[in-house]
Amino acid sequence: MSRELAAWRQLVTADASALLEAADKCDARDVHAVARLRRHWSADHVRVALQLTEARRKAATKFPDHASILLADPAGVEQATSLIVAKHKAKRYRAAGASSVIDLCCGIGGDAMGFRFAGLDVLAVDSDPVRAWMAGCNAGCSTAGADVETIDVAEALIHIDPARRTEHGRIFKLRDTEPAPEVVARLLDRAAGGGVKLSPAVNLNELADALPPGEVEFISENGKLVQTVLWTRPLAQAERRATRIAGEAIHSQQGVPARPPSGPLDRYLYTLDPALERSGLIDAVASPHNLTMPHPQLGLLTGPDPITSPWLTPFELLAEMPWQTKKVKRWLTEHNAGIVEVKTRGKAVDPDRTQADLRGKGDQPFTVFVLRRDRKRIALITRRCV
Template identity: 35%
Template sequence: MDLDAFTELLTPRGRRALAEAGELAGADPVAAATRLRRTYDAALTSAALTQAGLRERATAKFGEDARVMYFTPHGLEQATRTEVAGHRAARLIAAGAPEPRVVDVCCGIGGDLLALARAGCTVEAVDTDPLTAAVAGANAEALGLGDRVTVRVADAAGVEPERYDVLFADPARRTSRGRTFDPMAYSPPWPVVLDLVSRARTACLKVAPGIPYTFIPEGAEAEWVSFKGEVKEAALWTGHGARRKADRRATLLPGGHTLTATGVQAAVGPAGRYVYEPDGAAIRAHLVGEVAELVGGRLLDPMIAYITGDDPVDTPWATRYEIDDVLPFSLKKLRAVLRERKIGNVTIKKRASAVDIERLRSDLRLNGDRAALIILTRILDKPSVIICNQPSPS
């Protein structure tokens, strides 16, 4: 879809084509295209069907708003889901003025600028791609936020963050070869982003959750956000947005639970009755010791994020499994134990293990009517397997 095709979607004729395409969701693609071609030309038919498909996919991130929004494939993939963007917008409002002026320097299709506008911010957004900027502007209009949002085509490097209360930046993490995990390959490049941040009174910088700690600016607060157990992203906060009592934070959504670094060091000890798997946000934020303290547990290995304990403690910060057995890893021994216990269905997790899960599943050749969870890991640097009963509720 190019800019001309998208612009036509915004006309009355284009809206009718898009509505008809939406009614054909799930139909055979060839049949759907043939039906629309009876009324519309090939370019509009293609744009409408593409947009209808993207709207269907986007409901997972944007809920019912997706039914009236516009997307590009890359824009949807990189967009912040509504709950995460809303959490971030609420933090910005709580950090300063009730109606701050925000500049969004890499706005994409507008996931964050929509949340900021809904929270009461006045947002000026820029993007280097004309189509993407047009989509962001159309989304603001579609959701009734056009009076709070201005979108223009511009290079982030030319923005003057000093003119605004808040700088928000979500640099693109995709190159012509696909997704990149190197901040120096972001667009705009990392030095440009850091220059913008250094000149802003308050800044929030969205980054990949695997960002190396060496790239985190001095004095910034780094927050890792997990949604329903899956780590979605990290945000770096500077200025008034940073909560100075914490340099690392993990946040769980939709519950809003938060955990910060206290410096506690977890003890290491033998396996107890339970094993706890910390949420990924806590692991990324290096808060495994804090989670161990919450459950009264200890690490099975000083370098691996599995916690063991003797009591069944409920916490949103970890999933708890009841341990049935702990063995040195041996395919022959593991197969014999599982067969003896009539286990025919296993869920396999691993951390710090070189074992190929699918090959192991095949090699076990299980046959039985019971189920178990097995964890492949290292305990005091020795390959080990933990056999667990079905997960306990937590």
């Protein structure tokens, strides 16, 4: 057993309760406070205890009912799938008739926890024995601290989460993930089917060239795009899917990517859930409501009537004008503006600075879209529809 793993394992013993209580009250940035802890416990034990207490604070959003008992380090929490997303993914394995899954590159066990909640037997595998141990504790499953290529996945359903972060920072290209795409492809070829957790910003052309074909699912959680999943063989159900998770509500849209027809700005504007926009399934939502797209790069739909959809956020369009701060500010002042929300794309403006510049002394809230239409910047002054 490594020294690092031994230090972490000590935290689950009865003797560690006093250390964890003291670590929870300690500011890890205060060298004198840390030194006081080291008078009573070893440097290794103090270090991992401080990591654990910080990780549990970070975990409150992703694991609200389990954060206080989670075994994790801060980076592990940041990289982990939230429990509600993990439960959603686990349903895919259940629907395929699975009774077990091999979770490769398991990290602290976020996805493994979802699989266990679904009643699946899990083997959680990670090249880092500490992370594998954490996953076993958090998910209550079998583990292996091993290179994923040494695991026999023949005829098994697998899940794999290639690392997208190194000691030098975040990885943005699929080819740089670890294990490499060719290793992931070999594992998928040997397995009965699999799910591959990928970056929300994965290049789809690179994905098509590097990994076997399957369904590509984009998942948003509370308005933020959190991951892309490639599903293969029996786990694939469509060509493309967008899934929106907000609280306990889950909405999915599947189909073939298609854009709605173009059209001029109308009375109402709609922003898109990021999973819907990233999936390209925009027309599947727009068409039933006769919505059009004013410009392919603006990320907006428009129509004459207010509609309600979990995929869309509606705004009433009040004015359109070229983007000139003074001109927009004058309009807002004339209409008793108070708090002004600014939305933009492609860094057309600095939203925080512009929001401060436009804020008025009145009591009427407005949302101003500052966008590039072709080479010109425009301002769309709107009011959120309640």
